[in-house]
Amino acid sequence: MVNSKGSQKKTMKTLSRLLSVFLFTGLVLGLSVACAKNEEGAGYDAGIDYAVLRNPAPTNAAPGKVEVVEMFWYGCPHCFTFEPHINKWLENKPESVEFVQMPATLNPNWIVHAQAYYAAESMGELDKFHEPLFHAMHEQRRRINTEDALVRFAEAQGIDGEQFRKGMNSFYTKTKIRQSQDLGMRYESRGVPMIVVNGKYKVTGSLAGSYDRMLKIVDYLVAQEAAQ
Numbered sequence: 320m321v322n323s324k325g326s327q328k329k330t331m332k333t334l335s336r337l338l339s340v341f342l343f344t345g346l347v348l349g350l351s352v353a354c355a356k357n358e359e360g361a362g363y364d365a366g367i368d369y370a371v372l373r374n375p376a377p378t379n380a381a382p383g384k385v386e387v388v389e390m391f392w393y394g395c396p397h398c399f400t401f402e403p404h405i406n407k408w409l410e411n412k413p414e415s416v417e418f419v420q421m422p423a424t425l426n427p428n429w430i431v432h433a434q435a436y437y438a439a440e441s442m443g444e445l446d447k448f449h450e451p452l453f454h455a456m457h458e459q460r461r462r463i464n465t466e467d468a469l470v471r472f473a474e475a476q477g478i479d480g481e482q483f484r485k486g487m488n489s490f491y492t493k494t495k496i497r498q499s500q501d502l503g504m505r506y507e508s509r510g511v512p513m514i515v516v517n518g519k520y521k522v523t524g525s526l527a528g529s530y531d532r533m534l535k536i537v538d539y540l541v542a543q544e545a546a547q
Contacts, residue, residue, distance in 0.1 A: 363540075369536050369540065370521040370523075372507060375518045375519045376505035380417040381417060384415055385417065385544045386416075386515075386518065387412075387418050387537060388502075388514065388515040389405060390508060390512065390514075391420065392423045393453060394429070394432065397511070397512055401533075421502065423511045424496060425509075431465065431469065436448075437492040438484075438486030438489070438492060439478070439483070441486050444483075447477060466484070469483075470483055505518075508521070512524065516540040516541060517541075
């Protein structure tokens, strides 16, 4: 003879177990979806992970492209540390990205390095000059922060010193310096390294928390802009 009370207890236990399994499965699925969304960038919030510029700055990107600007200074150890990360990112950057390097001019003492960058750029010699200068200043601890010192360094890299000096003081370089100063204010920049996406969003290490996360946020913002 089957005891009805015992049957009811067994039924209740079975239902309780099924409910527990259902709730646990739902929790796991919810966490999986949340993780997937976070990997896709849904977890990046304006004002927390990146900043929205109050007044968007003009860009020079071609139609259909998203401009990504990296602001740096040769004397900045954080910029030197960030360099391998940005180089790796550039190897597989989204097709929609138009990348621009911009030497920062936030401090009057930084201008001479910006002049040197634009001189090397105008001569088509950035490959010989850009990374070697970073390494010389941060690995070899060399003080290369005057026009003469930068010209001597350029010559040591096989670059024509006379042309390099002319490039540092050319109209092209002066124009680029003025643009950098203007954009630095528009970008509300307070330090480097910093990345600006499409003249609208500012991504920094202090907001992102790490250099790798900075670039994931950049990818998210690029995708967001490219979809518009």
